[in-house]
Amino acid sequence: MEIISVDNLFKTYKRYPNKWARVKEWITGKEAHKPLEVLKNINFKVNKGESVGFIGHNGAGKSTLLKILTGTTYPTSGSITVKGKIAALLELGVGFHPDFTGTQNIYMLGQIMGLNNSEIDKLLPDIIDFAEIGDYLDDPVRTYSSGMAVRLAFSTATAVRPDILIVDEALSVGDSYFQHKCFSRIRKYREEGTSLLFVSHDPSAVKNLCDRAILLDQGMAIKDGHPDEILDYYNAIIAKREAENEINQSIGHNKKLITRSGNKDISISAVKILSADKQVSAVQVGDEITLRVEMICNKEVNKPTVGFKIRDRLGNDIFGTNTYYLNEESINCDKNDKITVEFYLKANIGPGTYNITVAVHDQSDHLTKNYDWYDHAATFQVISGKENYFNGVSYLETTVNFCKG
Ligand SMILES: Nc1ncnc2c1ncn2[C@@H]1O[C@H](COP(=O)(O)OP(=O)(O)OP(=O)(O)O)[C@@H](O)[C@H]1O
Numbered sequence: 352m353e354i355i356s357v358d359n360l361f362k363t364y365k366r367y368p369n370k371w372a373r374v375k376e377w378i379t380g381k382e383a384h385k386p387l388e389v390l391k392n393i394n395f396k397v398n399k400g401e402s403v404g405f406i407g408h409n410g411a412g413k414s415t416l417l418k419i420l421t422g423t424t425y426p427t428s429g430s431i432t433v434k435g436k437i438a439a440l441l442e443l444g445v446g447f448h449p450d451f452t453g454t455q456n457i458y459m460l461g462q463i464m465g466l467n468n469s470e471i472d473k474l475l476p477d478i479i480d481f482a483e484i485g486d487y488l489d490d491p492v493r494t495y496s497s498g499m500a501v502r503l504a505f506s507t508a509t510a511v512r513p514d515i516l517i518v519d520e521a522l523s524v525g526d527s528y529f530q531h532k533c534f535s536r537i538r539k540y541r542e543e544g545t546s547l548l549f550v551s552h553d554p555s556a557v558k559n560l561c562d563r564a565i566l567l568d569q570g571m572a573i574k575d576g577h578p579d580e581i582l583d584y585y586n587a588i589i590a591k592r593e594a595e596n597e598i599n600q601s602i603g604h605n606k607k608l609i610t611r612s613g614n615k616d617i618s619i620s621a622v623k624i625l626s627a628d629k630q631v632s633a634v635q636v637g638d639e640i641t642l643r644v645e646m647i648c649n650k651e652v653n654k655p656t657v658g659f660k661i662r663d664r665l666g667n668d669i670f671g672t673n674t675y676y677l678n679e680e681s682i683n684c685d686k687n688d689k690i691t692v693e694f695y696l697k698a699n700i701g702p703g704t705y706n707i708t709v710a711v712h713d714q715s716d717h718l719t720k721n722y723d724w725y726d727h728a729a730t731f732q733v734i735s736g737k738e739n740y741f742n743g744v745s746y747l748e749t750t751v752n753f754c755k756g
Pocket of ligand 1: 364365366387389407408409410411412413414415416
């Protein structure tokens with residue numbers, strides 16, 4: 352069931368060169384502003400229970416879009432249909448009165464959310480319990496740290512399960528203990544049918560909480576799809592500084608969209624996983640493995656860095672490193688040189704399917720010079736071996752000692 356529909360949405364702000372220009376325009380009627388188009392023809396739908404992450408550079412328009420959905424600001428043109436009750440956690444402190452105490456603000460926010468005082472009375476113990484800010488509840492909110500303010504805002508906004516929960520970066524100021532609590536509540540609400548719209552610069556939060564992501568770039572929704580694929584693409588556009596740095600997405604194994612980017616001064620030609628000198632697609636927990644990356648130089652390149660990242664089936668990063676961080680002296684490459692880099696590691700990870708991203712770039716990361724970045728370059732399976740039963744994603748070899756007293 353469709354719960355949000357956004358159609359042909361545009362938003363233009365007026366940008367004034369200084370504060371007097373606005374007054375001058377008002378008095379003289381002569382235009383003194385420049386229009387700034389921050390959202391351009393946005394179209395998407397969200398179903399009940401779906402959770403959508405919005406990602407993009409600073410200034411891409413994410414917050415503006417969420418503000419329009421919550422009615423905090425209005426679109427210049429286009430339409431929005433929202434069916435259901437929204438709870439929103441937008442920029443920090445929005446909605447709080449700085450001189451009111453925490454408790455007074457709970458009542459104020461509750462009323463804005465459409466609750467009456469006796470309903471808020473009933474919810475108050477749970478709100479206080481969840482926020483865990485102790486005696487500060489009786490102090491004015493202006494004395495709160497940003498983390499305390501977000502504790503109060505989240506526990507009040509989510510005291511009743513909303514149909515749609517909108518969270519814009521706010522949780523990033525909370526400490527990790529509180530973030531865990533918030534994520535658990537968000538997950539619980541999702542299971543009960545709440546739709547989530549979520550803005551975050553933290554890729555793992557988007558991967559964990561969202562089943563879809565929309566990439567905004569300069570006010571346009573340029574990609575809409577599985578979070579893994581959209582985040583890979585976003586990672587590639589972050590590095591797209593040089594004109595020749597192309598980004599290609601193609602369907603690979605398991606029908607996954609594979610992102611490849613870079614200027615191809617060096618191209619990755621093969622990625623292999625070896626165990627006991629044989630190429631394999633499955634290894635046992637704890638096996639010694641070799642990750643071999645074969646490359647061809649299409650140009651002279653000085654001391655490239657080669658790196659890899661292992662991800663689980665949900666796209667979570669399990670481990671990554673590169674020759675720069677490993678302090679491995681790189682080599683100068685001439686045109687047409689073939690280079691091979693081998694990484695030797697133990698597969699100390701839990702049973703499951705993993706994929707490997709491989710990259711060759713300059714210095715420590717791919718942001719200045721990206722030669723070739725290859726997501727999902729190889730996939731492998733980890734199966735149980737002789738180790739004792741364990742759970743979790745990593746296999747931390749453990750010894751134990753019992754003692755009395
Ligand atoms: N009230 C306003 N008046 C004029 N311009 C604005 C206003 N609010 C936002 N903007 C501009 O709109 C553009 C989009 O801003 P927005 O905050 O939506 O981006 P964002 O993707 O959320 O960025 P960030 O990741 O930095 O939070 C920016 O160029 C910003 O300067």
